[in-house]
Amino acid sequence: MYDYTLLEALAAVLREGSFERAARALHLTPSAVSQRVRLLEERAGQVLVVRDTPARATEAGARLCRHLEEVALLERALAADLPGPGPSPGARVTLPVAVNADSLATWFVAAAARMADEESLLLDISLEDQEHTAERLRRGEVVAAVTALDRPVPGCRSVPLGTLVYRATASPAYLARWFPAGVDAQALARAPCLTFNRQDRLQQQWVARVLGDEAAVPALATHWLPSTQAFVEASAAGLGWGMNPEPLVRPLLDQGRLVELLPDQALGVPLYWQCRQGLPVAATLTRAVCEAAVAVLLPSDEPVR
DSSP, X not given: OOOHHHHHHHHHHHHHSSHHHHHHHHTSOHHHHHHHHHHHHHHHTSOOEEOSSSOEEOHHHHHHHHHHHHHHHXXXXXXXXXXXXXXXXXXXXXXXXXXXXXXXXXXXXXXXXXXXXXXXXXXXXXXOOTTTHHHHHHTTSOSEEEESOOSOOTTEEEEEEEEEEEEEEEXXXXXXXXXXXXXXXXXXXXXXXXXXXXXXXXXXXXXXXXXXXXXXXXXXXXXXXXOHHHHHHHHHHTSOBEEEEHXXXXXXXXXXXXXXXXXXXXXXXXXXXXXXXXXXTHHHHHHHHHHHHHTTSBOTTSOOO
């Protein structure tokens, strides 16, 4: 049987990213937090925290944190059904969730608000490309994720959410300057595009689709811009062309502040919600996510135009 005082110290270190910040959150000294984590590691017989900046969980550390989250959720549910002291009135469980930046900017906040309201939860939302959020789930760093992976991560259920539609957009002046003779491989190799981060492959995917041959995709000159809203603003300002979520750029397209490089050449990214099975609040989280997604995403069975 693990000492939950020790487990709470471990969870605080991993949540806050350092022993010093965990100490402030727990109203303890850093030395006391360090001693508790060290004692827990001795009892577990292995390292639970990678002492880095920020502090990271080992596989065993992540598993113990998941156990603590589940126990806290179960105790809360029990307190609602049975008389007794239950958890302290201000106690809330913090659930780590991984989401891609464009979902967060277009529809996920509505789901998060409903989750927090219905279950009185605190959410630790981390940003990751939709192609990589499942890795966070697989490593046990989060309990749920919005992902492009349809195959369930072991221990999780995969629920289709719909398709987030992206359009290759730029300002009219940018289009006139860089594509005066139309969109072809030569022009695409010269015209600066916008890329969110090193994991972002949407621009290359769109170019491969337009050219009809992935091998023909040229090396793209790019500005690196890790912000969804700045991506839209940079496109409108003429900094480059980028793959922007249609829900964000539709008003600018209607106003003529943005134009598509090629009309009717949208790119769709199917999204899925994967949540750890057995999580006491899994049904509530899934329902909140699905209802928020359906208001914005294209149904999975509809073609992208």
